[in-house]
Amino acid sequence: MASHRQSDGGPPPLRRRPPPCVLLLRHPPHFALLDRPLPEDRFRFLRPGDSPLPFDDFLATDDARSAEAILTSQGVPVTADILQRLPGVRLVVTTSAGLNHIDLAECRRRGVAVASAGEVYSDEVADLAIGLLIDVLRKVSAGDRYVRRGSWSSEGEFALGSKLGGKRVGVVGLGRIGLQVAKRLEAFGCTVSYNSRTKKPYVSYPFYSDVHELATNCDALVICCGLNKQTHHMINREVLLALGKEGVIVNIGRGSIIDEKEMVQLLVQGELGGAGLDVFENEPNVPEELLALDNVVLSPHTAVFTTESLSDLCDLVVGNLEAFFSDKPLLSPVLDE
Amino acid sequence: MASHRQSDGGPPPLRRRPPPCVLLLRHPPHFALLDRPLPEDRFRFLRPGDSPLPFDDFLATDDARSAEAILTSQGVPVTADILQRLPGVRLVVTTSAGLNHIDLAECRRRGVAVASAGEVYSDEVADLAIGLLIDVLRKVSAGDRYVRRGSWSSEGEFALGSKLGGKRVGVVGLGRIGLQVAKRLEAFGCTVSYNSRTKKPYVSYPFYSDVHELATNCDALVICCGLNKQTHHMINREVLLALGKEGVIVNIGRGSIIDEKEMVQLLVQGELGGAGLDVFENEPNVPEELLALDNVVLSPHTAVFTTESLSDLCDLVVGNLEAFFSDKPLLSPVLDE
Incomplete structure (x- = not known):
């Protein structure tokens, strides 16, 4: 896991363009549970809940359509409809190991990359x-x-x-x-x-x-x-x-x-x-x-919930976003099977 | 464990003498829990509770003094006093792995053999x-x-x-x-x-x-x-x-x-x-x-309590008694340490 941990000074800033826009379908509870902030300095996180519009109308806004990545969690679906309406999205990152909430076929068809929790859990x-x-x-x-x-x-x-x-x-x-x-x-x-x-x-x-x-x-x-x-x-x-x-x-x-x-x-x-x-x-x-x-x-679906795994997961989520927008390989790509 | 399991026809009867008398300080719950009888055909089990006398007086009876072995469990002590008053006892078998209820020093001094639950648990x-x-x-x-x-x-x-x-x-x-x-x-x-x-x-x-x-x-x-x-x-x-x-x-x-x-x-x-x-x-x-x-x-002291270990333990208890009174080595002798 060491490869995607931040060094003390953080990674070099992503130059040459404004911070990529990441649609937060759900604020990953992992960050909140550890009192850890999202890297708002390096990405613009877009929260549908901040908009007064219903989700469906929100997806039609210029703001939503500027999203280049989606960050989601287990139970919050990334459907073919969402992907079709947000053609700028080139990456879906999920905090889960399971992928049943993501329309993988549609991702594949559209050339959208997908990163999961990989082996963290x-x-x-x-x-x-x-x-x-x-x-x-x-x-x-x-x-x-x-x-x-x-x-x-x-x-x-x-x-x-x-x-x-x-x-x-x-x-x-x-x-x-x-x-x-x-x-x-x-x-x-x-x-x-x-x-x-x-x-x-x-x-x-x-x-x-x-x-x-x-x-x-x-x-x-x-x-x-x-x-x-x-x-x-x-x-x-x-x-x-x-x-x-x-x-x-x-x-x-x-x-x-x-x-x-x-x-x-x-x-x-x-x-x-x-x-x-x-x-x-x-x-x-x-x-x-x-x-x-x-x-x-x-057991209340706690299999992945330890302090240690959440910390690793947060590192991995940020690492995947940074890698993708620096044109480097994803840390935990979902393999076609 | 196979070595002390009974074959289908049971071991050969212990000949040349009446069945050895075994003082049951406590009926081992292991047998009762598995609905398994003690081998009453090969040993005479003496139950202090069957006597109208208080335990102390019971120990002075000829019946008690005929005991050649004691069968006990965790929490039921075999004291120096009991051993001194029952000089015929040459063997103590306990159903436990722990031995803190047995006066081992007195056993050693008197040449009384001790068998425990060994590795069963x-x-x-x-x-x-x-x-x-x-x-x-x-x-x-x-x-x-x-x-x-x-x-x-x-x-x-x-x-x-x-x-x-x-x-x-x-x-x-x-x-x-x-x-x-x-x-x-x-x-x-x-x-x-x-x-x-x-x-x-x-x-x-x-x-x-x-x-x-x-x-x-x-x-x-x-x-x-x-x-x-x-x-x-x-x-x-x-x-x-x-x-x-x-x-x-x-x-x-x-x-x-x-x-x-x-x-x-x-x-x-x-x-x-x-x-x-x-x-x-x-x-x-x-x-x-x-x-x-x-x-x-x-946990209510259940570490040793599985159907499998109790069954093995019952085999071991009977096996130790049979070995001792057939002049064979004990199956799970307590080593001097």
Whole structure:
């Protein structure tokens, strides 16, 4: 990451032209959370909220049409319509690792470059995935509730957990995050296998082209893939049933990769053993039924949220903008896949 | 573990003498939790609770004095007095890895063999240690509470966590469990160092002979040592202050290794960053002040409690009794240290 960190004196000023205009579809909360200002001296950040016009009318203003880049975050879409109406835009930077809010096909068609959070979050997300898996198997959050409500002293010993070592864990999506999850699982003595669009030549874990078959051969699944048309509701009722009554699912990808309604029903009925969920289909709303279950751990989409990763992310966002407008390669370009 | 598992037909009966008498100081909950009977066909288990006499008087009966072995658990002491009054006892088996409830010096003096849980629990305990560390740093249990009480949808984004990777973690006690903790920490990109009675020749982690010095050089401590006179309140106010405002302590050893009162005060005052605690000084009582803190995770002494480890433990207990009374080596003898 050192390559895009600012040196003490900051990078040389971008000469020969006025500061490039960056449309802030949403002020990235990462900067605010760290009390870190945007580099207003080197870019002109345009905030639709500062205009009295409705967003749709705002897009038609000369000001909006002067934008050369868009900075956005997870959940704030960059649609084909926006891109068509802002023909000056040549770069989209998102603070997320996921890209499902950006019309990548339209970007590609228009020659708009896209930069993402890249690998900034991989370790954090993998750490939380393992934390959620341990928590579900060993009932950590449930045990914490047990102690806090006074049940340990009044009701005696707490329920038995299940051992992580020896478990067959399937990693769904063996990208940057999935590989980090697999590495950690090995240290716990788990047997790792995976499902992915294509077999990876550089790993020796068993590959299953079919996620249902993976689930049949696993005690737990960790969802690490991105959300797209192919992965939407990929973890359906049949996959969850294949995982079984003792099976555990961990999701640090996107909520809609799992058919949430079916998952909730199976958890309530005891047809699925447990779940550790950082993401949900309709955030921040969590299905009411889950709130009463002791075999689920509910996390408010915090997989990427550490002080360290936000700081790295802010460096990366600014670094990508600076690189692009200095005609240098993006630090974290989104690869065509 | 296979060596002490029963074959289908069971081991050959112990011939030439009546079944050895085993004093059950406490029925090991492990068997009950798994609905598994004790091997009453091969041993005569003597339960003090079956006698109308007070325990002290019971020890004077011929029945008690016929005991050749004692089976006990954590928290049920085997004192010098008991051993002196039951001169026929040649073996003490405990279901725990910790040995602080057994007068080892008296056992040694009397030539009484001692068998413990050995390595049965090491993986489980190390897994929970890592789970607690991730939970404190990434606020998993606190996040789960945040979701369950509806705060995510009403109050918005949850607090930032702290990254595990890159943290300097000190392992206090690099025995079987400590080594497993260290191995897992490495997979998360942590820098491991340790404190132990003696420097271990077989590891390359930096060694600190002084636990205060270790704390000064670490972001987190994981307590993995046994409780004895030397380690009682070893983690005192000074050590905790050296760990600091961002520092995290995880205890899966015994509660009294930490000066709990001081720890609680420092946590409340914000002088210590957080704590993941599976053990407490006065179990099952947990200091009231901790119940209100979001930077602590409270676990009801479950580190060893998985279905898998209890099953292995039951095999080991029976295996140790059978080995001893067949004049074979114990499966998990306690080594003189």
